[in-house]
Amino acid sequence: TAGSVDLINGYWQTAEGNYSVDLSGNSPATISQTATDLVIGRTYALSFSMAGNVDGSPIVKQLMASVGGTAGLFNFDITGKSFINMGWVEYSRRFVADATSM
Secondary structure (H helix, E strand, O other): OEOOOEEEEOOOOOOOOOEEEEOOOOOOOEOOOOOOOOOOOOEEEEEEEEOOOOOOOOOEEEEEEEEOOEEEEEEEEOOOOEOOEOOOEEEEEEEEOOOOOO
16 A cells, blocks of 8 residues: 555565565555455454565564554564575454454
């Protein structure tokens, strides 16, 4: 939705599948996705895998993830990581749907 997002295919190890996204290609970026057919009041989980581009600074990468009124700041340290061993970590944040589309 803003900034520089790069779709990566083959440059480094992915968490799963063939592609990953670099959310700070030339500048910090944001992406969004809408989940539909949610049941109001039901608990869901926002899950994603995170690693850091070992090509540049800072050493500790940060990502803010939010859904509805729930937000979290996630950190990833690239020390000791490489393009063939990115060290992907899966994160999850639970939230309660307050709308059928979020």
